[in-house]
Amino acid sequence: MGARFRVLITDRPWPDSRIEREILGKISAEVIEAPSDDEPTLVSLARNVDAIATCWAKVMRPVIDAAEQCRIICRMGIGLDNIAVDTATERGIPVTNVPDYCVDEVSDHTIALMLSFLRKTAFYHARTKSGEYKLQAGPPLRRLSALTLGLIGLGRTGRLVGQKAHALGMNVIACTRSRNGSSSAPSSRGTKGVTEVGFPCRFVPLAELLAQSDVVSLHAPLTDETESLIGREQFALMKPSAYLINTSRGGLIDHDALNEAFDKNRLAGAGLDVFTPEPPDLSLPLYRDERVVVTPHAAFLSEESLVDLRTCVAHQIKGVLTGEQPNNIVNPDYEHYR
Secondary structure, three states: OOOOEEEEEOOOOOOOOHHHHHHHHOOOEEEEEOOOOOHHHHHHHHOOOOEEEEOOOOEOHHHHHHOOOOOEEEEOOOOOOOEOHHHHHHOOOOEEOOOOOOHHHHHHHHHHHHHHHHOOHHHHHHHHHOOOOOOOOOOOOOOHHHOEEEEEOOOHHHHHHHHHHHHOOOEEEEEOOOOOOOOOOOOOOOOOOEOOOOEOOEEOOHHHHHHHOOEEEEOOOOOOOOOOOEOHHHHHHOOOOOEEEEOOOHHHEOHHHHHHHHHOOOOOEEEEOOOOOOOOOOOOHHHHOOOEEEOOOOOOOOHHHHHHHHHHHHHHHHHHHOOOOOOOEOOHHHHHHO
16 A cells, blocks of 8 residues: 655754654655755645655745645744745745754854854863963953843743853843834843843844943844844944854855954954855865864754754644644744645
8 A cells, every 4th residue: 555645854964764654644644855955846746745844954935836635834943044935835835843942952052162162162172282281362351241142032042041141240232123113121130121032132233232341242044134134333333342253154254344344353252053055165265264163053953953853853743644734833824835
């Protein structure tokens, strides 16, 4: 007896699809893995599938238009910039994501990158490995409780980073699209903070955040509005002693402007886990600068986070294919086009 359903997995960073096959096999669904995530391959495979799950591969209009019998498109992650959600909505196809995926891991990684600068662990490590044992080398160390963290974006990950930084004694300020300097919440230590974010946090305009922060951490989605959000104008506003952390999307930073900021000593350091393109050209001067700490898009990773993610996505697909409403639908208007 043949499979009742066919599910396309466009790409995956984990070694196999065992979890997906176990869950979807219970409804006699065949899992098809794309041998390549280029658009012609995905268009060809999408023609006969009932569901699509994608990690980083682009599922844009040509792929969705080809998927005439597709009943759900799942993002194996949080961000949606690699899916043509509007096209899916027009086709009456629900799109889902996993909004709480790897929030613990990314927030921990953000704090780790921040502390690598604020306590000079990466700097001292590199210097001692090259044979230098010198306490006085590099920028001066500051007490964490004397420093301000500026969060650009305050979703699940940004809030958890803020909570952890506050627990370390840091002052936290934030800038978001919806609350750009509109909060009357106190930011001074020892006062009760904003209950809806769980820690004392003052909302400020972007320019004020950049000027005040000792560390700027990016937690915004990548959209037309936020692409190259941090460029030459923004670097000019930051303290020369400040650090920039990006565990969100590489396109939020103009990397040419970042390189220029280091050339002109306008920035003390940058911790980067995401890039445009990925992988980046590590031979470029920016990535060879000892003031830049680079990790290979690893912030999301833990054994537990991957199991949770893959299980959630497989159950989203299983639910739709057996007539249930999936959770975490990002385009509820899809029902109007059915």
